[in-house]
Amino acid sequence: MEFKEAKNKFVQTWGALGSQWGINKTMAQIHALLMVSNEPISMEDVMEELQISRGNASMNLRALMDWGIVYKEYKAGERREFFTAEKNLDELAVKIARERSKREIKPALKVLKEVSSIDSNATEEERHFVDQTTKLYDFVLKADNMLEKATEFKDNWLGRLVIKIMK
Amino acid sequence: MEFKEAKNKFVQTWGALGSQWGINKTMAQIHALLMVSNEPISMEDVMEELQISRGNASMNLRALMDWGIVYKEYKAGERREFFTAEKNLDELAVKIARERSKREIKPALKVLKEVSSIDSNATEEERHFVDQTTKLYDFVLKADNMLEKATEFKDNWLGRLVIKIMK
DNA sequence: TTAAAGTTTCAAAAATAAATGAAAGTTTAT
DNA sequence: ATAAACTTTCATTTATTTTTGAAACTTTAA
Structure with a gap:
């Protein structure tokens, strides 16, 4: 199995697990994505990677922040917001x-x-x-x-x- | 609060809790009903009490038995099957x-x-x-x-x- | 046997939950 | 002040999950 395939499988599995435990699929998938990323990810990237709409990405990132398991980050000289997951x-x-x-x-x-x-x-x-x-x-x-x-x-x-x- | 109201509230709440944790609402409700009943209940009674269809009752009772938390009981001289929940x-x-x-x-x-x-x-x-x-x-x-x-x-x-x- | 009493199955319908996307809202640089 | 870059909201659409109900099946008593 190559990296990209493994990453995708992980994201899908984490999403499925989430929805079986009452956490919505996309929320769990975004979290999975951030968990295994070594650097902050923009909303654009999340949308692209999971093929979801802007609204969906926005709402679920917000929910993850409300749960306190995802953080916003600001990069110097960048207008956009980036996100990271609690990795501990x-x-x-x-x-x-x-x-x-x-x-x-x-x-x-x-x-x-x-x-x-x-x-x-x-x-x-x-x-x-x-x-x-x-x-x-x-x-x-x-x-x-x-x-x-x-x-x-x-x-x-x-x-x-x-x-x-x-x- | 009187008994019937309390019972209903309990069944509803247990159902909601179940669905938040990935267990379907009706399954949780049937379980709740059986949990607080002091005697075995027939499928007919379950349908009546929860206002659900025969198919729904049958499938969820089956699921509960598969989980091993609800048992079938036979009453002497009765054709119908009765159900009880694991109460421990x-x-x-x-x-x-x-x-x-x-x-x-x-x-x-x-x-x-x-x-x-x-x-x-x-x-x-x-x-x-x-x-x-x-x-x-x-x-x-x-x-x-x-x-x-x-x-x-x-x-x-x-x-x-x-x-x-x-x- | 057979027919009545009861149970299960599953395709279709209904209900619920989630996603979309366009408009409204913010923020920042000039 | 304004416009570009970006984010949020929410009414509508779409997808998923659950429920229904009628037909098929099973069991039991006579």
Whole structure:
């Protein structure tokens, strides 16, 4: 396999993976492209390389910046803006985890708390509902905390130990 | 909030959460419904409760069974089939993690290995590509292993300790 | 057997999500 | 101030994913 082919395959695969995990395909592809580029890329280049429209490129680059995993760069003497990706993978994981937690898990937790707090527990059916949603709330909360804490592992001796044992 | 309203809200929320994480909405909703039901539910009931077609119900129940998180049950003297969800949340998490790893992460790892193994490293650009995809491969592999090992935590004293510390 | 009760399949329709592109908006150099 | 270079927005179009529903299939009881 030659370089260009490999690069393309990587971008496609990363895009597919993204869309299976609820991140839009183009967003993931742009990210992939920036990840493996050794130098900043202009919007024009992104459009060209992925064969997408200006609007699409603009919106998804913006989204990536909102997530904090892509940065704008200015080159001296250049009018255009260039983009680079966060290349430190631990940092990347932290930011993605935080963002998804904030956007999706936290709101879901709120609802779980609400629905598990109804006072009606007259019937067996209702008791089971309250019991099960309460357990779910505790579980999701714990998982969310783990995600958060896991992101602190990298600078943390215990974390390293745990990872070593788990490996 | 009364019971019926709470139940509905829970089903809707679980459905939305599912679709944000790449699991189709109806599949997640059916799962939610079964999770909070204290007794087995027939396909007819699922259709009725979620207002979906027979085909849709059938396909998604099948998918849930393929994931191993919903079971068929037979009631004595009843022709129809009934369904129940895995209600143990640790077990549920294990099965979802295994399934997604198998379906999505493993294939992605295969591609990452391939593209990071191209022998061309003539230019700076190519060297950076190989370097970055190699790191990504290692990272994803490690994350995948963690997911797998994390699923063994529940029966494991060290795991409990770690969770306690992380909490 | 056979027919009733139930389940699955899959081509077509509907719903949803994403992409386009042209117009509006910015910024910068002169 | 203005015009060139570039970016953003968003109504419309396009692509993708999900759902439907009717026909085919399977199972069971008589």
